[in-house]
Amino acid sequence: MGKVGRAPVLLLKTTGRKSGQPRTAPVLYLSDGARLIVIGSNAGNKRPPAWALNLQANPDADVQVRAERRAAHACLAEGEERVELWRRMNEQYAGFDDYRAKTDRDIPVFVLERR
Numbered sequence: 001m002g003k004v005g006r007a008p009v010l011l012l013k014t015t016g017r018k019s020g021q022p023r024t025a026p027v028l029y030l031s032d033g034a035r036l037i038v039i040g041s042n043a044g045n046k047r048p049p050a051w052a053l054n055l056q057a058n059p060d061a062d063v064q065v066r067a068e069r070r071a072a073h074a075c076l077a078e079g080e081e082r083v084e085l086w087r088r089m090n091e092q093y094a095g096f097d098d099y100r101a102k103t104d105r106d107i108p109v110f111v112l113e114r115r
Helices: 052-055 079-092 096-101
Strands: 008-013 022-028 030-032 035-041 058-067 067-078 109-114
Touching: 008 035, 008 052, 022 035, 022 052, 030 079, 035 079, 079 096, 079 109
Parallel strands: none
Antiparallel strands: 008 022, 008 058, 030 035, 035 109, 058 067, 067 109
């Protein structure tokens, strides 16, 4: 894919939680070893992005990073891991702290692991 600022972008293919149809969205990500980290900020909107709701309903997804495609399973980061991953994502793309300040909702941090 491409980049937004210094942040790389992947294509995330989820299953629509209502429709059951495949849905693809470009999403900023952070590489963490073999894991990929994505944040469901929706630019601080009061509603989460549809892809995040889809992952919460069905955590199995397909990911494309540049020419590489892989099957992935998502889980929510929690506690200190969540704090650290958020910090690293915000270093890569400085908008995430601003987005968090704009909303009252808990913004999910997903860890995508190969399946």
